[in-house]
Amino acid sequence: MDISYIINEYAEERNDYFRAVTPPIVQTSNFAFSTVDALRKSFEDEYGTWLYSRGLNPTVDILRKKLAALDGAEDCLVFNSGAAAIFAAVLANVKSGDHIVSVRNPYTWAKKMFDEILVRFNVSVTYIDGTDIANFVAATKENTTVYYLESPNSWTYELQDLQAVATLAKQHNIVTICDNSYCTPLYQRPIAFGIDLVLQSATKYIGGHSDVVAGVLCGSKQMLTKIFNSEYLNIGSGIQPFNAWLLIRGLRTLPLRLEKVTETTGKVLGWLQAHPRIEKVIFPFDENFPQYALAKSQMQGACGLLTFIITAKKIETIEAFCNALKHILMAVSWGGHESLIIPRCAGIKREQFMAAAPEHRMLRLYCGLENAAYIIADLEKGFAAIETME
Numbered sequence: 379m380d381i382s383y384i385i386n387e388y389a390e391e392r393n394d395y396f397r398a399v400t401p402p403i404v405q406t407s408n409f410a411f412s413t414v415d416a417l418r419k420s421f422e423d424e425y426g427t428w429l430y431s432r433g434l435n436p437t438v439d440i441l442r443k444k445l446a447a448l449d450g451a452e453d454c455l456v457f458n459s460g461a462a463a464i465f466a467a468v469l470a471n472v473k474s475g476d477h478i479v480s481v482r483n484p485y486t487w488a489k490k491m492f493d494e495i496l497v498r499f500n501v502s503v504t505y506i507d508g509t510d511i512a513n514f515v516a517a518t519k520e521n522t523t524v525y526y527l528e529s530p531n532s533w534t535y536e537l538q539d540l541q542a543v544a545t546l547a548k549q550h551n552i553v554t555i556c557d558n559s560y561c562t563p564l565y566q567r568p569i570a571f572g573i574d575l576v577l578q579s580a581t582k583y584i585g586g587h588s589d590v591v592a593g594v595l596c597g598s599k600q601m602l603t604k605i606f607n608s609e610y611l612n613i614g615s616g617i618q619p620f621n622a623w624l625l626i627r628g629l630r631t632l633p634l635r636l637e638k639v640t641e642t643t644g645k646v647l648g649w650l651q652a653h654p655r656i657e658k659v660i661f662p663f664d665e666n667f668p669q670y671a672l673a674k675s676q677m678q679g680a681c682g683l684l685t686f687i688i689t690a691k692k693i694e695t696i697e698a699f700c701n702a703l704k705h706i707l708m709a710v711s712w713g714g715h716e717s718l719i720i721p722r723c724a725g726i727k728r729e730q731f732m733a734a735a736p737e738h739r740m741l742r743l744y745c746g747l748e749n750a751a752y753i754i755a756d757l758e759k760g761f762a763a764i765e766t767m768e
């Protein structure tokens with residue numbers, strides 16, 4: 379299916395709603411039936427009928443179909459957050475006594491789920507450097523049921539060879555789950571490499587306007603039916619119709635926004651690389667990136683997030699740089715219209731700062747929809763503020 383068709387027309391039955399160009403927000407909690415038999419059928423197989431909006435809803439279904447098509451997946455479920463999508467995908471594939479192999483430093487709340495929740499139910503996890511397939515082989519045990527991937531991750535952009543990991547997993551009957559938030563299905567389709575479940579935080583690029591929190595999970599019809607009938611309905615964290623409508627609206631401009639962000643990121647990257655206060659810039663489509671060849675082979679694009687390491691002897695220098703920015707906002711998240719920055723040192727106590735540790739001097743920049751020159755001019759303010767500081 380053509381991406382333009384998926385985004386602009388697919389799954390929109392306009393004759394069902396007054397030929398309106400924009401789909402309605404079907405803001406209802408429940409749906410009425412005209413016969414007992416029809417109600418009974420819905421009870422017997424809720425996945426496939428509109429019964430109650432904790433389950434399915436017409437506005438949400440339009441979004442589900444579009445997102446599944448973009449990922450090249452049979453089916454899709456949309457959650458009220460990316461974290462909920464992660465939770466449901468993992469929970470559905472482990473039982474007490476099972477073991478998970480995860481890339482090290484996965485998204486914060488994936489790690490918290492592994493370390494603080496799943497351990498209470500006797501599910502263990504081994505964290506590995508996912509850049510080398512040999513580490514997956516070495517960490518796999520008899521009771522391993524899940525490989526948890528994030529490619530690239532959102533701070534240092536390590537990748538996994540998705541095809542190699544999927545092939546290995548199939549040999550051992552292991553379910554592969556991949557967080558694809560960085561790329562979106564426009565820049566990477568993990569299912570085409572044999573990955574079983576692909577998820578993303580729709581809060582980022584799909585929403586695109588920093589006004590909705592949501593998560594997407596795509597995979598086979600069989601797997602998603604199982605998840606719908608259990609974790610999805612039980613956790614009750616499905617997306618609400620209005621937020622689904624905002625995501626449909628976000629999708630309309632997704633290709634355009636990614637194109638613009640890609641162009642801007644390239645310009646900002648080049649400018650940062652030439653700056654004397656920059657020790658290193660980390661970006662997957664930079665020729666010096668250690669996994670550049672793999673990135674080029676499995677991703678159609680890279681944009682938005684980049685990480686740079688600033689030269690600084692003291693934490694005050696990094697703080698002064700960030701505090702001097704006037705337009706780039708200091709905030710978590712990314713994928714919206716606005717450029718954002720987070721210094722790594724905000725995550726540690728001031729007295730823990732070590733200038734010798736490059737990771738303490740890392741700053742993650744998200745390039746939004748502003749013009750490159752506007753973002754660069756703001757970064758210049760930051761550098762000007764630390765000109766006399768070491």
Ligand SMILES: *Cc1c(COP(=O)(O)O)cnc(C)c1O
Pocket residue numbers: 459460461462485528531532557559560578579580581582591592593711
């Ligand atoms: C933001 C994010 C998530 C979680 O998504 P929420 O919508 O915030 O719950 C998961 N993975 C990555 C890589 C993210 O950046």
